[in-house]
Amino acid sequence: MRRDVFQAIADPTRREIIGMLSQRPLNLNAIAENFDISRPAVSKHIRILTECGLVAVQLRGRERYCHAQLHKLKEVVDWTxxxxxxxxxxxxxxxxxxxxxxxxxxxxxxxxxxxxxxxxxx
Incomplete structure (x- = not known):
């Protein structure tokens, strides 16, 4: 199922993840350390953000690094x-x-x- 950017920003945890990734790319463990939720829950949030096109995941060795793709937020800006x-x-x-x-x-x-x-x- 393809999600849209509005579904991504509807959740406060995902908004916080976007904010963190807007500063610099982070691996999943670094993201998970900032939340009181399980790593699988963080992975689910990352998957939703990826489906919406707000995050790209890149494999570096054994680590998966997440990068923000903020240009997708223009859809929200245009709507608002x-x-x-x-x-x-x-x-x-x-x-x-x-x-x-x-x-x-x-x-x-x-x-x-x-x-x-x-x-x-x-």
Whole structure:
């Protein structure tokens, strides 16, 4: 079964593995040392990351080294960018509305305060 990059980043352990591998290639034992899960569980996470194209595994002697392939995350960036634009527009409109509401609210408060002052002076 071919998985997609969104399945890979859905799991916090896999996100942490991607972060580690973005710094430098590591063998499976070095990756497993950073987690409180079994080495077979780490291997399963690596397999999923490999199926998604986020990690490449290279055999060096008896060791299997994992390398991050971060260019695959562009799919996530492209997808989230559409929603960033959408939410930026919505939040900008909300900010404008609140600023206008606050300005009109200050005007109302000033009018009320002026009425109270004028009533006291009568």
């Amino acid at each position: 960018e559409r929603y960033r634009v959408f939410w930026t527009k919505k939040l900008d409109a909300l900010e404008d509305f609140l600023a206008a509401d606050q300005r009109s609210g200050k005007k109302v408060q000033t009018k009320i305060a002026n009425r109270k002052i004028s009533k006291k002076n009568r």
